[in-house]
Structure formats: structure tokens, C-alpha cells
Amino acid sequence: MAFNSSDTAAFKGVWVFCEQREGVIMSTSYQLLSEGRKLANDLGVELCGVVLGKDIKEDYLKALGGYGADKVYYCNHELLDVYTTDAYTKVICDLVEDKKPEIFLIGATNIGRDLGPRCAARLHTGLTADCTHLDVDVEKYKAFLKTTSTIDVDNTKFEDTKNLKMTRPAFGGHLMATIVCPDYRPQMSTVRPGVMQTAPYNEETAAKTVLERVDVKLDASDIHVDLVEIKKSAKKLVDLVGADVVVSVGRGISSDPKRGIEIAEELANVLGGVVGASRAVVDAGLIAADHQVGQTGKTVHAKIYVALGISGAIQHLAGMQDSECIIAVNKNGSAPIFDVATYGITGDLFKVGPMLTEAIAKYKASKA
């Protein structure tokens, strides 16, 4: 029977595309599986991980069960070792057409955002981009809105369906939109890396995962590009997304950028964290782009986020405002960063920064 994406009743189950690079599953996949598990529970359906690659270690595949996957579809092929749009789109669309999942989540990485739209266009379904929140249950969605919007939730009508409600920032973070795809399946979404929390690894569920090897139909004539090389930047990238503590610097360091970054490094060191930056600092060439926090940088969920000399533009807030404790130092007492700060100090970062480092070092020494 021909595949029909509008026959919504024929689709069942939640899928997560588990991206691998160089044979290693990316951490985004664990975040998505953890989130997918909740959706699958609310729907009472299976959660499946989908891996495309070549000779991926069985341990890695089974480990997906530890983050909630009931089943792992593994597509093994020479031509799936490294990502190409053509090969991945074909294999994924073939599998979707065969198994018919109702929800399909893909990490919004540079690869996921190439693959997702191409698959959605081929399957004739909707794709919501770069989501930061997902719900199927209306009550849970309402609870989410109560804490994150000014909508008068109790006096607003909500259509009570189990459709996936996919929430994402748009217009440069000035607006949040919840998107649905009611008439087509699968309901597809790319999910921003670093936003969903990874659940603790569960040995028991890992042991129960079913590994299904998919019979892949693919040959070289399916691929219309030649991969010449892959180059990684030589420098080790800073792991902002996984960090508990991030100390970020903004344009406030411009009078002495070298000292400013040093101050941030010292504070990050005593707190056991890493250094982040606003885009202004990155654009000025003062620090590498992988340090950038914000809408076009990384999204962090730090336990402590320190903002030194950052004004708090909405695009910066988009990447850090969900941190648990935000400490801001800015010499302008009415800088918007203070609207989201848990603790604010109006002052010069070149003076307050080192004092804070010293006070924390002293405190840590007293506890040791």
C-alpha cells in the first residue's frame, strides 16, 4: 500500500534520530531520548532510537536503552559512515514509510537541520524548527504556559488532543510560538541541543532494549555529492552546554580585553567552570566562536551563570536565562541583564570580578 502521511491513525510510536559522528553517538541524542521517553509514556507507546552508521559498537547501540529507548533501529551500511543528505534522507524515509512513527525528533545540529527539512518535504509532513519545549498532554502544556507566558491559561480554550505541541522561539527570540501538525504524520521536530535534560542512565532498561538491524537498500548511485574531506578545528572546543558553571564576558571588557578574559578565567577556575562570551566579544575577535552563548551560540543550563559586562540583549538571554542562579556585574544599574539576574552588582567588572574570585577562593579554603 502506498505511503500516505495524512492517514494519521496508521502511525504509532515516538522516534528519535540518534546522530553519530565518527562512530560515537552524540550527547544530543541522549537528551532527545530522555524527552522522547516522557512523550512516549504520555501516549502509552514505544520509544525507538534510530541510528545510521557503519560498524557502530553494539554497546553504544544498547546504551540508548539506558536513556529510555525500548527499541533501536540500526541501519548499517558502508555509505552511512559519514553523513550525506542523499543517503540519510533515503534510508530514513524508507524506514518511516515502512514503520510509520507518529512523532519523529531530530537534534537541531548542523546535520539535523539539513536532514530534517529534506525528509519532511519527501514524506509530505510538517517540521517544526529548533524546538525548546515539547508536550502531548494538554494539562502539562497548560502548566508550562503558566510558568512561561503571560497567557491567562485558565480562561483560554485549548483544543484537547494528543497532538504534539512544539514550542520554539522565533523572530530572534522576541516571540515564542507553539506549532502543531494535526493532519500529517509523523509530527517532526528538530530540537535545540542542550535544552532537554538527559535522564540518569538506567542499567535495567538498557538490558531490555531490543536491537533491530534494518535491511538497508542503498547504493552509490543514490548519492549525488562527493565528500572530499572533513576537518575538525584543531583547538579543543569548550564544553559550554555540559558545564555547571559558566562565567561569561561581554563588551564591558573592551577597555582591557586580555585582563577581562583573565578575570573570567580566574573566577571560572575557582568555581570549577568554563568561560563563555556574548556575541559582541566573539564578533570583535577577542575569543573563539565556540564560547558564544545565546540564540546563535550555545544554550546553557548552568547551576551558576556569571555575566560580566554583558548588557542582556534578548538574543543573549535566550541562551542563558534558564540557568539556576544568575549573577550579573554591570556598571550600568539599569542594564536589562539585571531583569533576569538572581543577584546583581552594579560596579566595574575589573574590580568586582577579582574580589569575587578572592572571596570564593577564601570560602572554599575555609571549607576544605
Next chain:
Amino acid sequence: MKCIVCVKQVPDTSGVVAVKEDGTMDRAAMATITNHDDLAAVEAALRIKDATGCKVVVVSMGPPPAEGMLRELLAMGADEAVLVSAREFGGSDTYATSQILAAAVKKIGVEDDDIIFCGRQAIDGDTAQVGPQIAEKLHLPQVSYAAEIKVEGKTVTVKRLLEDGYMTIKVQTPCLITCVKELNTARYMSVGGIMECYQKPLEIYNYETLKDDPLIDVDTIGLKGSPTNVYKSFSPPVKGAGMMMEGADKATVEKLVSILNDKHII
């Protein structure tokens, strides 16, 4: 050979952003600009024109005022412009938008040695989906996130950005490439270009022009043909004001450290 470049006019979200009471964007109250990534795509095409003498066609879907933007692109050096505009096309999501733009590109005509360019992402909808979806509808190979492009005959070599490096990919024309704004610095309109731009052809494609293409169907275009719908939209939350510390001296930071200790934050 020719280059076809898809360009979107967008509200300037770096300036004042007007949100209406119902949570939607008040586009009328905002200045419009040419999407940044798309300017890089136009520049990439113009550089190929400088080197090969090929034709550059710019195409935009949007309301009639987008014609002003297209004239500016003609003044930069593009040869022809197409404005895709019809009530039937309104309310399209990325799926429907790419159906329509793909039909428009087919109408312009894709030859063996042509390259279609898009920006990577538009700053308003922010999805980065339209480029790959047009490529799918045209059955063309795509390379997204292009940060360097080299054309030799029918072979295009693209440096495609990854989070932690890049891939170098070779692809044959016809193909579709999406450009990041770091690709280049777009040129300005030239005085001669401004004089000429009103003489250059600017065609309007409406529903009638495109309706015979199988891509154009009530189930695949406009609001009704869009698989995704906006369920709710709202302004993002502003966290409740925190605590402003008094002073900015040693006593201040020590007080802060003791609060952090009391709350088990450190």
C-alpha cells in the same frame, strides 16, 4: 549558465520589535530589510557572474512592497527579478513556501549548469528549512551552511560548516546551495546600477502564472496546504526581578558568597 537566488524580505528583529496584543508580530510597525544570509547568497552569485559572465536572477515570495528590495538587488548587479505574490500563497509554512518557490524556479527554468542559491536561514521564521525543501521538490542535490564556494565548470566545491569544523563537498550542477552570512561581504548598489535597475526586467508570478505546475495544489500551498499551524504564540517570560546587592566592594562580594553558601549554590 545562470544563478537563481531566493531572497526574503524580513522585519528587522535587531531593532524595535513590535508584538501585538494577541502575541503575533506587528510586521507593519517594523522596518524591513533583506535577510542577511540571502545578501551573502546574492553576493556569491554576483561573484560567479563577475568571473563567468553568467546571468543572475533573484526571486522573492512576499507582498508587493518586496519589489523595492528586488530593485535594490538589481542595482547591486542582478540581471532579472521575479516577485512571487498572490493571496493564495499567504500563510504558507516552510513546506508550502518551498512548493511555491520550487514551482517559480521551474518556471524561470533550471538548466544543466545552473546553481540555485538560498540563504541558510531567515531571521524572522528562523527555521532554515526552505532551502533544503526547495532542493527536495526540484530533485536537486543540496549543500547547506556554505562558508566557501568554488565553481569550476559544472563542479561546485563547497566548504560546509559543522559545529566543530567543516566538510569539503563537491557537487555537480544543477544543485542548490544555502549560504551563511560569513561567506562574504555583500557589495553596495552602484550608481550605474541604481540608474539601470528600473530598466531591468521584473516579472510578477501570481497564482495564474504557476497554477498549472503540479506542485501548486490546494493541499500543498497557502495556509490550507501547510502541514504546520501556529497553535499559540506568546512573548517569552521575563524572570521576576532578582536581588540587587548594595555596593560593589569587598563587603558586597562577601555577603554574596555567604548567601550562595546559605542557599547551597556553592
